[in-house]
Amino acid sequence: MLRLWAWVLGVIFPGSDALPGLDRPEVTTPALAQIRRDAPLLFWLGFVGSGLLFVVSPLITIGWPLPAPLLPRDACDRHAAAMAGHALYPMRLAMLMLKTVGGAIWGGDAEVRLRLGMPAYPADPGTFQTGLVAARPAPEYGAPAFSQATGQTTRLEQRVAATDASTPPEASA
Amino acid sequence: MSATLPPQARPTAGTHIAYRDAAAGEVALTTDYVVVGSGAGGAIAAITLARAGHRVCLVEAGAWRMPEDYPSSALGFMREMMVDWGSAVAMGRSLKPIVQARTMGGSCVINSAIVVRTPGDILHEWRDDHGLGDVFTDANMGAAMDAIESELQVEETNHARFGQTAQKMLDVMAGRQLEVHRIHRNVKGCRGVNQCLQGCRNGAKRSPNLQWIPELLERGQTVLSCAPVERVRIEGGRAVGVAGRFVHPSTRQRGARFVVSAARGVLLAASATGTAPLLQKSGYKHRALGHYWRGHPGAGTMAVYDEPMDMHQGPSQAVASIHHRRDIGIKLEHLSLPLELIAGRVSGAGRGLVRKLETARHTAMWVTAVRADAVGRVKAGPFGPVVSYKMTRKDMERLRAGTAMLARFHFEAGARRVRPGVVGLPAEIGPDEVGLLDDAPLDPRRWTCVVTHLFGGAVAGSDAKRSVVGADLHVRGVRGLHVVDAAVLPTTLGVNPQHTIMAVSKITAERLANSAA
Numbered sequence: 001m002l003r004l005w006a007w008v009l010g011v012i013f014p015g016s017d018a019l020p021g022l023d024r025p026e027v028t029t030p031a032l033a034q035i036r037r038d039a040p041l042l043f044w045l046g047f048v049g050s051g052l053l054f055v056v057s058p059l060i061t062i063g064w065p066l067p068a069p070l071l072p073r074d075a076c077d078r079h080a081a082a083m084a085g086h087a088l089y090p091m092r093l094a095m096l097m098l099k100t101v102g103g104a105i106w107g108g109d110a111e112v113r114l115r116l117g118m119p120a121y122p123a124d125p126g127t128f129q130t131g132l133v134a135a136r137p138a139p140e141y142g143a144p145a146f147s148q149a150t151g152q153t154t155r156l157e158q159r160v161a162a163t164d165a166s167t168p169p170e171a172s173a
Numbered sequence: 174m175s176a177t178l179p180p181q182a183r184p185t186a187g188t189h190i191a192y193r194d195a196a197a198g199e200v201a202l203t204t205d206y207v208v209v210g211s212g213a214g215g216a217i218a219a220i221t222l223a224r225a226g227h228r229v230c231l232v233e234a235g236a237w238r239m240p241e242d243y244p245s246s247a248l249g250f251m252r253e254m255m256v257d258w259g260s261a262v263a264m265g266r267s268l269k270p271i272v273q274a275r276t277m278g279g280s281c282v283i284n285s286a287i288v289v290r291t292p293g294d295i296l297h298e299w300r301d302d303h304g305l306g307d308v309f310t311d312a313n314m315g316a317a318m319d320a321i322e323s324e325l326q327v328e329e330t331n332h333a334r335f336g337q338t339a340q341k342m343l344d345v346m347a348g349r350q351l352e353v354h355r356i357h358r359n360v361k362g363c364r365g366v367n368q369c370l371q372g373c374r375n376g377a378k379r380s381p382n383l384q385w386i387p388e389l390l391e392r393g394q395t396v397l398s399c400a401p402v403e404r405v406r407i408e409g410g411r412a413v414g415v416a417g418r419f420v421h422p423s424t425r426q427r428g429a430r431f432v433v434s435a436a437r438g439v440l441l442a443a444s445a446t447g448t449a450p451l452l453q454k455s456g457y458k459h460r461a462l463g464h465y466w467r468g469h470p471g472a473g474t475m476a477v478y479d480e481p482m483d484m485h486q487g488p489s490q491a492v493a494s495i496h497h498r499r500d501i502g503i504k505l506e507h508l509s510l511p512l513e514l515i516a517g518r519v520s521g522a523g524r525g526l527v528r529k530l531e532t533a534r535h536t537a538m539w540v541t542a543v544r545a546d547a548v549g550r551v552k553a554g555p556f557g558p559v560v561s562y563k564m565t566r567k568d569m570e571r572l573r574a575g576t577a578m579l580a581r582f583h584f585e586a587g588a589r590r591v592r593p594g595v596v597g598l599p600a601e602i603g604p605d606e607v608g609l610l611d612d613a614p615l616d617p618r619r620w621t622c623v624v625t626h627l628f629g630g631a632v633a634g635s636d637a638k639r640s641v642v643g644a645d646l647h648v649r650g651v652r653g654l655h656v657v658d659a660a661v662l663p664t665t666l667g668v669n670p671q672h673t674i675m676a677v678s679k680i681t682a683e684r685l686a687n688s689a690a
Contacts, residue, residue, distance in 0.1 A: 011522075011523060012522045012523060012526065013516070013526065013527060014523060014524055014527055015527075016524065016527045016528070016531065018531045019527060019530065019531055021527060031248075034248075035248070038252050038423065039252070039258050040257050040258060040260070040425070042257070042260065042556060043257060043258045043260045046260065076523075077523040077524050078523075080522035080523035081521055081522055081523045081524075081525050081526075083522065084520065084521050084522040084523075084526075085520070085521070085596060085600075089267070089618045092596065092618075093268060095522055096517070096621070098522075099516070099517045099518075099522065099526075100517040102516070102517070103247075103513050103514065103515070103516030103517030103518075104246075104247045104248045104251065104513045104514075104516075104517070105248070105513075106513070106516050107247060107511060107512035107513030107514070107515065107516045108246040108247060108248055108512075108513050112512075113512065116512070116533055116534055117534065118485050118512060118534075119485075121245040121246045122245055123245075124244035124245060124246055124248075124249035124252075124253070125241065125242050125243075125244070126244075126249075126253075126423070127238075127241075127242045128191070128236035128237060128238050128242055128253075128398075128399075128422060129189070129191065129236070129237040129238065129239055129242065129277075129398070130189075130191040130192075131189060131191075132186050132187070132189055132390055133189060133237060133239060133386070133387050133390060134387055134391075135383065135384045135387035135388055135391070136239065136240065136376050136383045136384070136387075138326055138361035138362050138376070138377065138379060139361065139362030139364075139375055139376055139377055
């Protein structure tokens with residue numbers, strides 16, 4: 001079934017000439033496998049339910065009485081777009097769930113980031129502290145341009161008072 | 174009271190107990206005060222009591238992560254930092270995600286570290302409408318905030334690390350002579366890598382897990398992590414401790430039981446979605462428990478520029494405006510999200526979506542946060558807290574007004590197209606179509622809203638029927654039990670609440686420490 005959900009995400013985030021998409025099973029399927037393993041059951045069920053709705057709903061999005069995997073490519077793309085803007089709120093919610101998961105995979109993909117000129121992420125450590133932990137001093141670099149200690153910055157409450165005094169209640173941009 | 178101990182005065186190291194397997198047997202501890210939750214309220218309460226010489230046990234549901242443990246990816250952030258992978262929602266006519274962390278340091282680890290002093294009109298409202306004037310006075314809150322700002326090295330966001338998205342907002346609003354400012358943050362040494370949501374692997378964000386909670390250990394106190402509290406133990410009308418079971422942060426396997434007995438008292442700081450349900454599960458009853466739950470719902474307005482905006486550079490938030498905090502009831506903020514989260518929020522699906530994402534580096538986002546009138550409710554459910562929250566028509570009008578305002582600002586700043594993000598409007602509009610936003614539908618189901626800044630559920634006040642805690646934040650009817658988190662705040666603030674929560678908690682903990690002495 002993972003391959004089916006990977007296919008769904010590949011339709012929602014297809015590759016283009018400019019950017020790779022999630023229509024690369026070698027990327028999407030392992031990512032979904034990890035999500036299935038790590039995510040709470042309700043989260044995974046929400047994702048699967050949303051995927052199922054995507055599969056069975058072309059009749060109410062584009063009027064085609066076929067499950068989505070059997071649609072021609074262009075029709076499938078129109079089905080995805082229609083679901084994203086559908087009049088029925090549960091349809092839009094389901095698409096939001098699919099895009100949340102798909103976006104997390106897509107936006108973190110090294111090849112996507114490379115093509116966009118963004119740095120790739122290092123691997124998530126997946127670690128946590130189990131023993132005594134020492135305090136960490138702040139980094140030394142990046143000295144601030146202003147400091148409250150020097151009094152060069154107007155305190156917020158002064159800004160609020162100034163704003164209240166100068167802005168009539170009916171003012172708008 | 175000094176922030177750190179001189180080396181020669183350091184006592185024996187404290188105890189940190191992370192996940193314990195069930196086979197290890199029950200963990201039983203005794204202390205003076207047990208503090209539940211390590212976020213803004215819990216951390217400062219714990220360290221305040223410890224500095225006063227009391228024995229403290231801090232119990233946190235999440236794992237303890239330090240910068241070297243922080244994830245870089247959004248998936249990692251969802252998996253390791255968020256409650257239930259970020260799937261918590263407030264339910265009304267629409268489902269609105271609630272942004273809340275489960276990790277040592279609480280939401281202070283994943284937020285933008287914004288430090289805003291409690292507005293004077295809020296304190297006056299607390300005094301006049303809720304009977305809190307004797308304790309949370311301008312002077313008391315001011316002194317507490319001064320101390321916190323000094324300890325957390327609060328500074329104005331470094332102009333050199335701003336990022337294009339923030340600079341544009343600053344320029345256009347300043348040009349209109351509207352109030353706009355560089356955000357004060359408890360951040361030192363920001364490198365502008367836009368990893369604030371993931372915790373800041375550079376250690377620049379001075380969240381409680383980096384200094385206050387390690388200081389607890391330096392002072393010989395006890396910290397439990399991966400330890401969600403299941404109930405407050407109340408015996409004979411007195412809070413005598415807490416009990417729960419360790420849960421592995423990765424596998425969610427339930428481990429050993431823990432029981433912490435508190436000789437002097439229990440302080441709850443499990444958040445506005447956690448504290449009231451915990452009290453409910455502990456058998457505490459009060460007509461106001463879970464009620465008066467509030468938040469700052471918000472929505473983003475994206476725009477596409479000809480020049481790169483590069484949201485992946487700069488802090489997540491650097492600029493904000495409170496110009497319309499009182500007349501309209503909104504705060505306008507810059508927000509730079511990681512690519513993964515942008516991808517999920519851009520409208521559409523399929524080829525149309527990807528065409529938009531090809532301009533990701535040219536996209537900027539500013540957000541409207543509403544000081545909402547809506548009042549909801551939180552209660553314990555079988556799978557976790559259940560939040561019901563329905564935005565009012567007035568709240569939606571505020572949201573719409575802010576969104577239209579930001580759209581106009583975007584075009585004034587040079588944007589080519591604006592993406593309103595409202596179902597029923599075109600996916601992208603040009604400068605001559607901004608009027609569509611003025612008449613945008615007010616149905617919350619047509620908007621993509623997120624609720625941040627959560628308040629209430631165990632509100633403070635002088636009216637015993639309408640408030641769970643009094644001005645001293647003591648839970649009515651249970652000796653030795655206090656709430657020291659956002660659950661006690663009886664109103665929204667219209668500004669970011671971390672600083673207010675810390676100040677309220679600090680004042681309360683100092684009163685407790687002095688009374689015990």
